[in-house]
Amino acid sequence: MMADGAMTAGWRDVGALEEVPRLGSRTVTTPAGTIAVFRTKDDEVFALEDRCPHKAGPLSQGIVHGHHVTCPLHNWLIDLKTGQAVAPDQGCAPTIPVQVLQDRILLLLPSDLP
């Protein structure tokens, strides 16, 4: 995660850190699909496309533990940092670049990339 204020060009402010519950998630809707924003117990924030690689379950609705989320539909375990399913399951939920600056959550959406 970046902390340099000069590096925020193109990043979108989607809300305050405290609006996402610890060990929980909120969603950001975009024309290209829903993004799940997760907050871990240690206040790290991760963002993934809100689709489990298995059957497109909404990962935002899963239980967050450590740096993982368990998909609510069939209990696939997804690594929040990489979006990868934990073996033996295989697949990947695309990650979205995210940073927290002064308690605001900033996303770099694919559509905003130059």
Next chain:
Amino acid sequence: MNMINIRERLVVIGNGMAGMRTVEELLKRDPLRYQITVFGAEPHVNYDRIALSSVLAGEKEIGQITIHSLAWYGENGVQLHAGDPVVKIDREAKTVTSESGRVEPYDKLLLAMGSKPIVPPIPGLELPGVCAFRDIADVEQMIAASTEHRRAIVIGGGLLGLEAANGLMKRGMAVAVVHLAETLMERQLDTAAGRLLQRELTERGLNFFTNGQTEEIFGDGRAEGVRLADGREVPGDLVCMAIGIRPAIELVKATGLDINRGIVVHDDLRTSDPDIFAVGECAEHRGKTYGLVAPLYEMAKVCADHLAGDDATTGYAGTILFTKLKVTGVDVFSAGALAAGEESGELTYNDTARQVYKKLIVRDGKIDGVVLYGDVADSSWYLDMLKSGEDITPFQDAILFGQSVVAAMGKVKPVSVADFADSYQICGCNGVCKGTITEAIADKGLTTLEEVRLHTKASASCGSCTGLVESLLAATAGAAAKPKSQGMCRCTDLTHEEVRGRVVAEGLKTIPDVMRTLDWKNPDGCHSCRPALNFYLLCAWPGEYRDDAQSRFINERAHANIQKDGTFSVIPRMWGGVTNAKELRAIADVVDRYDIPSVKVTGGQRIDMLGVPKDQLPAVWRDLNAAGMVSGHAYGKALRTVKTCVGSEWCRFGTQDSTGMGVALEKMTWGSWHPHKVKLAVSGCPRNCAEATIKDFGVIAVESGWELHVGGNGGIHLRGTDLLCKVETEAEVLEYCGAFLQLYREEARYLDRTAPWIERVGLDYVKGRIVEDEAGRKELHARFLHAQQFAQTDPWEERANSEVRSREFHALAEVA
């Protein structure tokens, strides 16, 4: 020497499974005869080498596979020199010399050096990144490589190679398996089963290069791949050699002992020198060497007999080998011959849809070989008949359908562990028969699986006979048998009961408190333990514990049922299944207003609106609330429905007002959280139209009162209720029901329905608490009512009317 040493000296070369099992068996027979010294090449205590696959696959930790702790050696007076291999044996002087220069005299010597990986003479073996799969150091190297590198190559598609490949894949590596033969595990499986196995493992993500002879490992400063004889190249940063093993006999080559492929032993496990014994993979018996655990343990017993008693008469007669692959979810079994010869025939069963394949080789009416793929439930039965040489002609036409079918035809005795002969082998790994287990249970008063494992070794290795051992324990120890002590989840080794006990005893009142005090292995638990802890705390501290929404499964957090497309279903409560025009009109209006795609009547006499997007839930609820409807908790581990029939109010057979009784029960119980969902029903007469006998708590009206039934389940495992008792008044129905539910809440494990809970604790126990103990019943009922004070608030109303609580339902932001 200034002291006469009255004990004979036994020196054991090899601190592995075979040598140490022999020592253990010897100590059982005569703990005082020898002063025992053990030399081991690895710097570890004796561990379960078989379980290295599980360690590699991340299913076990190194610390969990120790067989003999350092303390055990001390307590048994066994002197251990670990990490100090013996380099010389002097038979004349009767001494051994270790690498560090230690010279140890012996009266008896036991050779148990095990085996070494076979390494073909190819270039590149010295490169970093090349390893074997034999000991802890290898596994540590493989685990380390899996964190730094992505691609692995396993050379060898036999038992060992496939377990290595599976483990590396579970560690996140892309794995290629290079195998010399055309099909996998060709020594244990026929071509058909080998192909099925390859297909399954390919689907799981392994890549195979069969007919592949490795010519060279190439790489610049580190392994980068292998080159095959036919020119194919396979890239990889880790190359694991798992072709096979050969007896480790270098040490004895200069001693003049008879050696062949292994160290030649007689039936009493003596080598050509009567003071020197050999067991395990380094021994060769009747021209055979072994690489599986069962024969090692059989040898250990016989060897211990002869070490303990000079006039012992037992003999080792060889072992009929069988194979199981330890890859979770892949069921493979084989024993005996693989294919029919001139004098034998084959029976095959091939279900291509289910991927089940079974083959028996039959010779003179007896089983000569077994190959099973996909369904190995009958493996012990077939193996037993293979060993006993039983005549299978009377049921040969049905034998492939398994023991239960053959038993149902009346051709063999029904399948029950109680019917097995005492000589029936339960645990193949450790060669433990039924009689040994039942005797140990009875003589030593064993009550848990762990104790049985400790005392008999049954189910202590690969664990595939655990179910049988548990059944035996239950059948032998009866009510004294305790369920196997099993951790709640991977975050703790404590059982549900232990955690609940400590929550109350130590006054733990939050999830972080519990995890900290009870040393949880993962700091914030997992999706399996967090909901359980949330319930246990809620149940233990009613009114005090603050529900943790993030530890609730989504359905309970959103108070609606998530569907496969991510939308939700909404089911309002209909008390006793009774509704009216106003409610129906409100439901119809909601369906129209929010364009809800599907409306369905549920099995619990309510109406389900399906396909509601999450962000519309609060509005839907607000409208339903306005018509007086509340959450039906159709999404929770909670009181669901009370199903009723119309009873004496309308029905010409009705004996009591079952509808009114049902409504009263639902008013008392709604909103209560439980270990699992709970369903009630009340029927107005024994015709039982409300199907009360498949409910958790079912009430059936009779002329003289009410019959109370418990523990029914109409789900996966259909179970009819047990009759708890008969009562006379409605007040009694309510009291018994509240008490029963509270007992279930306080004592069942999270995710146990009442049916398996009652099966476990027994109906007599429940009767004892609810029917016979009047004071106890009243206390339970009072505790239930106390908890209900805090539980009976409509979660829909709370969320429809609170901005903070409805946050859950709305997006954090919308990007146009």
